[in-house]
Amino acid sequence: MSTLHIVNKSPFERNALASCIGHLGNDDAVLLIEDAVVAARDGSTVAPLIREALTNGPVYVLAADLAARAIKREGVIAGMKLIDYRGFVELAAQHARTQSWL
Amino acid sequence: MRFGILVNEGPYTHQASDTAYRFAVAAIESGHEVFRVFFYHDGVNNGTRLSVPPRDDRNMQMLWSDLAAKQGVDLVICVAAAQRRGILDANEAKRHGKDGDNIAPGFRISGLGQLMEAAIEADRLVTFGD
Amino acid sequence: MAEGIKKKLLYVNRKAPYGTIYALEGLEVVLVGAAFEQDVSVAFLDDGVFQLLDGQDTADIGVKNFSRAYKALGDFEVRKVYVERESLAERGLDSADLMQITYEDENDDGAEKPLVRLIDRRELAHIMSEQDVILSF
Numbered sequence: 324m325s326t327l328h329i330v331n332k333s334p335f336e337r338n339a340l341a342s343c344i345g346h347l348g349n350d351d352a353v354l355l356i357e358d359a360v361v362a363a364r365d366g367s368t369v370a371p372l373i374r375e376a377l378t379n380g381p382v383y384v385l386a387a388d389l390a391a392r393a394i395k396r397e398g399v400i401a402g403m404k405l406i407d408y409r410g411f412v413e414l415a416a417q418h419a420r421t422q423s424w425l
Numbered sequence: 426m427r428f429g430i431l432v433n434e435g436p437y438t439h440q441a442s443d444t445a446y447r448f449a450v451a452a453i454e455s456g457h458e459v460f461r462v463f464f465y466h467d468g469v470n471n472g473t474r475l476s477v478p479p480r481d482d483r484n485m486q487m488l489w490s491d492l493a494a495k496q497g498v499d500l501v502i503c504v505a506a507a508q509r510r511g512i513l514d515a516n517e518a519k520r521h522g523k524d525g526d527n528i529a530p531g532f533r534i535s536g537l538g539q540l541m542e543a544a545i546e547a548d549r550l551v552t553f554g555d
Numbered sequence: 556m557a558e559g560i561k562k563k564l565l566y567v568n569r570k571a572p573y574g575t576i577y578a579l580e581g582l583e584v585v586l587v588g589a590a591f592e593q594d595v596s597v598a599f600l601d602d603g604v605f606q607l608l609d610g611q612d613t614a615d616i617g618v619k620n621f622s623r624a625y626k627a628l629g630d631f632e633v634r635k636v637y638v639e640r641e642s643l644a645e646r647g648l649d650s651a652d653l654m655q656i657t658y659e660d661e662n663d664d665g666a667e668k669p670l671v672r673l674i675d676r677r678e679l680a681h682i683m684s685e686q687d688v689i690l691s692f
Contacts, residue, residue, distance in 0.1 A: 326684060329551075331441070342569070342601050345676055348684035357440045387447075408451035415448075415549050416426045416457065422689045423552040425433065425569070425577075431690070433577075466580055506580060537587040544688045545560050545591065552691060555575075 324419030325350040325380065331357040331423070334369045339424040344372055350380045354406075354414060360388040365400045377402045385411060428452050429547030430462045431540065433554030435470030436485035437478070442471050445553035446488055453496055461499040461543040462489070464532075466554070469507040472500065474529035486529045493531025500532045501539045562687040563594045568603035569691065572622070573613065578606045579621050581692025586624070589631035596686070597628070598679060600639035604646065607638060607671065609654045622654065629658025629670050641676045 328351060334340040340362055343353060353376045355363055362369050363384045376382050377400075386405040389396070396405060406414070415421050430449055434441040449459045464471055471489055478484050492498045502512055511527070514534050518526040528534065544550050566585050572578040585597055599607055606625070613620040628636060636656065643649055650673055657667045674682075683689065 326689075331444075331553075332555075338601060339569075346680040346683060348680055351684070356444060408447045409455055411448060412428075412452045412455050412457065415428070415551050420686055420689055421549060421551050422567070422683065423554065423691050425552065425554040425691045465584075466576060505583065537584055538591070540584065541588045541591045541593075544564060544588075544690065545562055545593065550688050550690070554691075 325352065327351075327414050327418035327421045328353045329421055329423045330355055330359040330362075331425070333358040333361045334372065335361065340369070340372060343422075343424045344376050344379075347376065347379050352381045352383060352414065352418060354383045354385070354411065356385045356388055356411070358392075360384050360392060360394060363389060363399045363403055364394055365398055370400055373400050373403065383410070383414065426548045427458045427460045427546070429460050429543035429550040431543075431550060431552040431554075432462060432464050432468040432471060433466045433552065435467040436476070438467075439555050441553040441555065442468070442485050442489075443483070445551075446485070446492070448551060448553070449492060449498065453498075459496070459498045460547045461501055461539065463540045463543055464500070464502045465506050465537075465540065467506075467510065468554075469502045469510050469512045472502045472507075472512055472529050472532035473527045475527045490529050490531040498531075502528070502532055502534045503540070504534050504536055507534055561592070561594055563596070563685060564588070565596045565598060565683060565686040565689045567683075567689060567691040568597070568599045568606055569601040571602040571605040572611070573616065573618050577692045578603070581690075582606075582621065582624055584690065584692070585633065586627070586631055589633060592632075595633055596635040596637065596682060597633060598637045598639070598682070600642045600679060602642075602646075604638055604642045604648060604653075607653045607656070608648070609652060625654060626656050628656060634658065634670070636671045637674050637679060637682065638671055639676055639679050640673050643673075 514528040611622040
């Protein structure tokens, strides 16, 4: 069973997202929460990183954190999935382990 | 499913405590069990009853204390991390000759073994931090 | 606690020491956790590799130098300690910059052997994918 990788820091501030994507296993999922949701906007210089993760497995983003930061759903990179806190819980349950990239 | 939750940051500076709280509530609402929430590093600061946040904002300590009271969630503060940062229960205050304690209702102070137990006994451990 | 549960437990260290407390308090978890006799691995990657550099001198910052405590990992029965090769290279470092950390091999008449293993990113990713629990500091 695969891993749910949780990233909570902006890739413009830290290397957590890049390091996470460099360590993905087959079919591993990535979830962006808190400040990491800034990576979800299409057209930014980090969008290629997200597209790389999407070629490996699903990439989720916590919708509540997007809304708080005024990032519109329409502007999110195609293929990413928006979830709520219950969705977060279910992802944690469905994957064998979670790894928080602090 | 049994979840263990690790909170590594205090309230307000970081969103970690908020996200962890919302995760815990969502897990319980979905029919899962939250076996324990362990507070480490600056996370121990969630457990002081002496914070007085502005009334128009959330009170993280009270949210956690209510979760313990209403859902029976075990809130454990790491003793070594708490001693560094001045989070004391009555026993700890007496033991170290301090003139008061500040632990909030529903929280208890214990050792890192409680984190290990959560890691071993819970089906999933989810960490929230900086 | 339920008897006999043995989980694969990985500690991930990605931060340099002293600027924040995560390295020190992370190490405290590893040392205390050793008593629980789980299948433990400890990984150092990204800026976490700085935790193992030889020659740390904290005299002029007034913070306790805890780097010697890493040398006790072997005594705490930790046998899987990994440093990511790419993380060292990205920072202009190599294995010669690391502290000598050894363990006494109980299967070889107590011979002192190096504890730290350099591994590449793909291998570390594989190790991560085999764990039951991952704790990051």
